[in-house]
Amino acid sequence: MPNVSFEHINKSYGNLAVLDGLNLDVEDSDFLVLLGPSGCGKTTLLNLLAGLVEVTSGRIMIGDRDVTELDPKDRGLAMVFQSYALYPTKTVRGNLRFGLAARKLDAAEIERRIAWASNLLQLDPLLGRKPAQLSGGQRQRVAIGRALVKHADVLLFDEPLSNLDAKLRTEMRLEIKKLHDELKPTIVYVTHDQIEAMTMATKIAVMNGGEIQQFGSPDEVYERPQNLFVAGFIGSPQMNLNPGVFSLSTGHPLAALRSGVQVDLSGYAFGHTPQEGEEIIVGFRPEHFSAPNGTVAEPAATFDLTVKIIERTGSDTILSLAYEDRLLAVRTEPDRASALHPGDTVSVAYPKNKLNVFAAGSGLRL
Amino acid sequence: MSDPLAVRPAIRLNAGTQEKPVLFPRRKSRINGRSVAVLVFLAMAAAFYCVPLYVLVVTSFKTMEQIRQGAIFALPTEWTWEPWNFAWNEACSGITCEGLKVGFWNSVKILIPSLIASISLSAVTGYALALWNVRWAGTFLFILFMAAFVPFQIIMFPLIQLTVHMGIYGSLWAVAFIHTVMTMPIVTLIFRNYYKDIPDELIKAAMIDSGSFWRIFGEIILPMSANILIVVLIMQITHIWNDYLIGVTFGGPGGQPMTVNLANLVTVSTGTVSYNANMAAALLTAIPPLVIYFVLGKFFVQGISAGAIKG
Ligand SMILES: Nc1ncnc2c1ncn2[C@@H]1O[C@H](COP(=O)(O)OP(=O)(O)OP(=O)(O)O)[C@@H](O)[C@H]1O
Ligand SMILES: [Mg+2]
Numbered sequence: 001m002p003n004v005s006f007e008h009i010n011k012s013y014g015n016l017a018v019l020d021g022l023n024l025d026v027e028d029s030d031f032l033v034l035l036g037p038s039g040c041g042k043t044t045l046l047n048l049l050a051g052l053v054e055v056t057s058g059r060i061m062i063g064d065r066d067v068t069e070l071d072p073k074d075r076g077l078a079m080v081f082q083s084y085a086l087y088p089t090k091t092v093r094g095n096l097r098f099g100l101a102a103r104k105l106d107a108a109e110i111e112r113r114i115a116w117a118s119n120l121l122q123l124d125p126l127l128g129r130k131p132a133q134l135s136g137g138q139r140q141r142v143a144i145g146r147a148l149v150k151h152a153d154v155l156l157f158d159e160p161l162s163n164l165d166a167k168l169r170t171e172m173r174l175e176i177k178k179l180h181d182e183l184k185p186t187i188v189y190v191t192h193d194q195i196e197a198m199t200m201a202t203k204i205a206v207m208n209g210g211e212i213q214q215f216g217s218p219d220e221v222y223e224r225p226q227n228l229f230v231a232g233f234i235g236s237p238q239m240n241l242n243p244g245v246f247s248l249s250t251g252h253p254l255a256a257l258r259s260g261v262q263v264d265l266s267g268y269a270f271g272h273t274p275q276e277g278e279e280i281i282v283g284f285r286p287e288h289f290s291a292p293n294g295t296v297a298e299p300a301a302t303f304d305l306t307v308k309i310i311e312r313t314g315s316d317t318i319l320s321l322a323y324e325d326r327l328l329a330v331r332t333e334p335d336r337a338s339a340l341h342p343g344d345t346v347s348v349a350y351p352k353n354k355l356n357v358f359a360a361g362s363g364l365r366l
Numbered sequence: 367m368s369d370p371l372a373v374r375p376a377i378r379l380n381a382g383t384q385e386k387p388v389l390f391p392r393r394k395s396r397i398n399g400r401s402v403a404v405l406v407f408l409a410m411a412a413a414f415y416c417v418p419l420y421v422l423v424v425t426s427f428k429t430m431e432q433i434r435q436g437a438i439f440a441l442p443t444e445w446t447w448e449p450w451n452f453a454w455n456e457a458c459s460g461i462t463c464e465g466l467k468v469g470f471w472n473s474v475k476i477l478i479p480s481l482i483a484s485i486s487l488s489a490v491t492g493y494a495l496a497l498w499n500v501r502w503a504g505t506f507l508f509i510l511f512m513a514a515f516v517p518f519q520i521i522m523f524p525l526i527q528l529t530v531h532m533g534i535y536g537s538l539w540a541v542a543f544i545h546t547v548m549t550m551p552i553v554t555l556i557f558r559n560y561y562k563d564i565p566d567e568l569i570k571a572a573m574i575d576s577g578s579f580w581r582i583f584g585e586i587i588l589p590m591s592a593n594i595l596i597v598v599l600i601m602q603i604t605h606i607w608n609d610y611l612i613g614v615t616f617g618g619p620g621g622q623p624m625t626v627n628l629a630n631l632v633t634v635s636t637g638t639v640s641y642n643a644n645m646a647a648a649l650l651t652a653i654p655p656l657v658i659y660f661v662l663g664k665f666f667v668q669g670i671s672a673g674a675i676k677g
Pocket of ligand 2: 042043044
């Protein structure tokens with residue numbers, strides 16, 4: 001399966017630059033998830049790769065072929081559209097067949113592939129129906145089937161699960177993941193859903209404003225966000241980002257937060273060490289805090305705060321604690337939180353090895 | 367709060383929706399002053415059309431003796447098909463006396479090639495303009511738009527020159543050719559606007575799957591066009607069948623469509639005026655578009671209720 005690379009891609013619509021000098025390398029059999037806020041250029045990037053939109057400048061490679069100027073049909077890829085885009089006047093079988101017949105495969109091979117896909121996606125009872133006679137989930141399976149029968153090496157998905165209910169979405173997520181494990185195509189997958197991104201991806205690219213903010217494995221992106229945008233974008237509830245000042249005066253690195261809390265940074269591996277007195281931002285993931293009034297092995301800081309809001313989501317409880325003029329989100333076990341009430345004061349500790357530190361000026365990870 | 371219906375969620379009409387939900391409960395109809403006024407107006411309008419039609423129909427079945435007695439509203443004392451037979455087979459137009467059937471077959475021979483040519487060319491052009499990257503598409507559309515509103519009289523003489531040079535002037539082919547040329551702009555615009563509403567991603571999918579201009583047209587687009595084809599067909603048949611000016615200008619003596627035939631027949635100056643045959647001839651000329659209306663109109667309704675036209 002080929003790798004895919006975007007080299008210095010610029011794309012503008014009139015004066016509006018949507019992508020500006022974008023570089024991205026997807027390795028073979030990678031499952032790349034594009035994540036980013038609405039309007040950041042994810043669909044544009046997918047359309048560029050598929051050849052449905054022309055680049056303003058730059059080069060797109062699939063394997064060792066330069067496909068920048070090729071027609072969509074010659075790029076050897078298949079795409080699942082957000083709206084499914086099934087051919088309304090064709091049956092399910094006709095939909096699966098259309099892309100194959102155009103490829104001049106012989107009839108026996110076409111039948112074999114349709115049988116394979118319909119078996120894989122359980123389409124057998126649906127083959128004779130028109131798209132209008134299918135449910136949303138069935139249409140989606142047909143759309144995926146239509147992409148799979150082509151045995152394309154590169155599969156593109158544009159928010160394929162966004163129209164489904166939560167249960168079906170979970171099922172389809174597993175199906176797609178399984179398909180990737182079995183067939184190992186190179187996949188580029190656009191989504192707004194972070195759970196989809198974290199569970200399915202082998203690589204995540206976080207985009208904002210037409211630029212790649214970070215590219216890496218889900219764990220890397222989650223554990224070591226490269227800048228404040230990624231830190232704030234990935235994770236729900238959001239990472240707590242608290243400004244402070246860096247200091248070495250006590251002999252070991254620490255951050256004096258504006259609230260007066262001192263954070264021991266000796267467990268943090270600085271990429272490069274900031275100056276004494278430099279403004280920094282310390283990030284705390286809600287789920288790494290200790291239980292309320294509990295402690296952790298090597299605390300970097302301890303906060304004594306008043307509970308403002310308690311939200312139960314089922315598996316977790318999110319405590320919002322009053323911190324300066326904002327709220328500090330802390331995730332905890334529901335039974336630990338059951339005794340708490342808004343107005344109580346709790347103490348939560350944060351471990352040394354789970355810190356994230358960013359320069360306030362550039363927003364980059366230190 | 368205002369009307370509680372106003373806060374109802376918007377009704378989603380997605381691809382699979384086979385029947386449209388009823389948006390609001392229907393009101394009981396009540397007769398009031400306004401509806402009486404409307405009814406009176408409609409009755410007058412209906413009478414305006416129906417009375418002449420009635421006279422036309424009854425006269426066409428009367429004998430000439432009865433017509434000479436006056437009483438145009440009276441029913442025929444003796445029903446006769448003779449005027450119809452005469453109009454169809456024997457009536458004189460100019461120097462030939464072969465009836466309207468000549469004109470009828472001429473009209474059919476004009477209609478078929480001009481329908482095929484205008485609809486197929488316009489559908490393909492509309493498809494290209496709507497869904498493919500065509501250089502200068504905007505300019506082309508603007509020209510089409512302007513062309514659709516150029517009155518025929520203005521370009522009549524150049525077109526005569528053109529058909530003379532082509533060697534078809536004064537034949538059925540000239541009439542068919544001019545009909546095709548004259549109706550293409552508006553029909554192309556109709557197709558183009560219809561195809562423009564096809565979901566973008568559907569075309570993108572077809573581009574990835576096949577990428578062939580003709581294959582996408584034939585296998586995806588054309589099957590989705592049933593509705594618009596019926597509409598255009600009805601429009602074109604009525605328009606071409608009822609045309610007089612193009613037929614009389616370009617047909618010459620051998621290529622006269624039915625309307626021209628009819629006009630010659632009723633204005634013939636020799637002998638007595640056979641009102642009954644003239645009425646029968648007028649009705650004969652009007653029947654084909656009516657038949658088309660009824661036949662295709664049924665398909666039209668079926669096409670809509672089948673639901674699967676657009677996805
Ligand atoms: N055909 C177009 N003409 C002009 N601007 C466009 C066009 N297509 C997209 N854009 C602009 O390009 C930007 C990126 O669009 P794109 O569709 O790639 O966003 P996206 O990341 O897919 O967003 P979403 O998550 O909402 O789908 C947007 O600002 C959009 O307004
Ligand atoms: Mg998008």
